[in-house]
Amino acid sequence: MKRGEIPLDGPFDLRLTLESGQSYLWWREDGASYGSTDADTRYLTTTRAGDDPAPAPIRVHRDGDTVVWESTFDAGDVVRRRLGLDDDLGTVRASTPDDDLVEEAFDAHWGLRIVRDPPFGGLVSFICSAQMRVARIHGMQQRLRETFGTPVELDGETYHAYPTPDQLAAASEQELRDLSLGYRAPYVRDTAEMVANGSRPGEVRDEPYEEARETLTRYVGVGQKVADCVLLFSLEYLQAIPLDTWMRQMIEEYYPDCDRGSYADTSRALRDRLGGEYAGYAQTYIFYHLRTQ
DNA sequence: TACCAGGAACGGG
DNA sequence: CCCGTTCATGGT
Numbered sequence: 001m002k003r004g005e006i007p008l009d010g011p012f013d014l015r016l017t018l019e020s021g022q023s024y025l026w027w028r029e030d031g032a033s034y035g036s037t038d039a040d041t042r043y044l045t046t047t048r049a050g051d052d053p054a055p056a057p058i059r060v061h062r063d064g065d066t067v068v069w070e071s072t073f074d075a076g077d078v079v080r081r082r083l084g085l086d087d088d089l090g091t092v093r094a095s096t097p098d099d100d101l102v103e104e105a106f107d108a109h110w111g112l113r114i115v116r117d118p119p120f121g122g123l124v125s126f127i128c129s130a131q132m133r134v135a136r137i138h139g140m141q142q143r144l145r146e147t148f149g150t151p152v153e154l155d156g157e158t159y160h161a162y163p164t165p166d167q168l169a170a171a172s173e174q175e176l177r178d179l180s181l182g183y184r185a186p187y188v189r190d191t192a193e194m195v196a197n198g199s200r201p202g203e204v205r206d207e208p209y210e211e212a213r214e215t216l217t218r219y220v221g222v223g224q225k226v227a228d229c230v231l232l233f234s235l236e237y238l239q240a241i242p243l244d245t246w247m248r249q250m251i252e253e254y255y256p257d258c259d260r261g262s263y264a265d266t267s268r269a270l271r272d273r274l275g276g277e278y279a280g281y282a283q284t285y286i287f288y289h290l291r292t293q
Numbered sequence: 294t295a296c297c298a299g300g301a302a303c304g305g306g
Numbered sequence: 307c308c309c310g311t312t313c314a315t316g317g318t
Contacts, residue, residue: 130300182314244299
């Protein structure tokens with residue numbers, strides 16, 4: 001087993017970052033579901049290390065001013081990226097408006113960072129997020145992992161990697177329904193098949209933001225909101241602001257002039273209001289703030 | 294019991 | 307293009 005420490009040069013809250021409803025591809029070592037306010041434990045996830053097609057487990061925890069990782073490969077760079085540890089929160093905050101709601105959200109949850117999930121897992125998990133609560137979205141991903149994922153080992157413990165596109169494409173709709181995916185089951189299966197057949201969600205990174213969002217909606221079960229989640233939480237479009245029920249309610253109450261009717265026009269107006277480049281960061285803080293009040 | 298959850302696909306106007 | 311309806315499932 002390899003191990004390393006990543007020194008932190010800014011605020012970072014591991015539990016907040018992983019349990020705030022951005023990522024569903026990690027799990028707690030104590031097995032508890034996301035959304036609770038339990039004490040911190042260690043967190044695990046899986047990844048593919050470089051050119052190695054085999055999945056590898058990663059375990060992380062906070063220790064003082066460092067993030068400690070354990071894995072079967074040298075995972076420091078992957079962990080830093082996955083957890084947004086290279087983001088300069090000072091720069092992010094300086095780019096957002098001096099606005100009561102925004103400042104209040106930053107103050108209340110300072111140290112939350114935007115994750116960078118692997119594109120396929122991010123895509124599938126947010127397809128599953130439709131009309132669903134955080135803890136249940138997380139539970140679905142755990143069942144997908146344990147049912148279809150490849151077993152991997154880390155210092156004697158056996159875990160299951162998040163399934164590959166091939167593994168999910170080979171699943172039947174009924175098998176997915178048996179995991180309580182509901183009407184999302186065929187969406188996940190069909191999208192997995194598209195990716196298994198060569199369509200890569202990560203390829204939209206070559207496109208400008210709004211064009212990339214439209215491209216992603218070609219996947220089954222992906223509308224504009226889910227596309228924005230994938231862009232923000234997987235593909236590093238930090239200007240993306242997913243407009244869900246919480247954000248629409250926020251717009252109605254705090255930024256009524258940003259309601260322009262259509263998704264695209266409202267999104268653009270709110271994005272400008274939240275400072276543009278890092279609007280997604282502000283959105284994620286506000287989302288969590290509103291949801292926990 | 295009725296309602297809701299980080300919506301999307303589908304059909305009709 | 308815009309609108310209403312339908313789609314599972316578990317918690318409250």
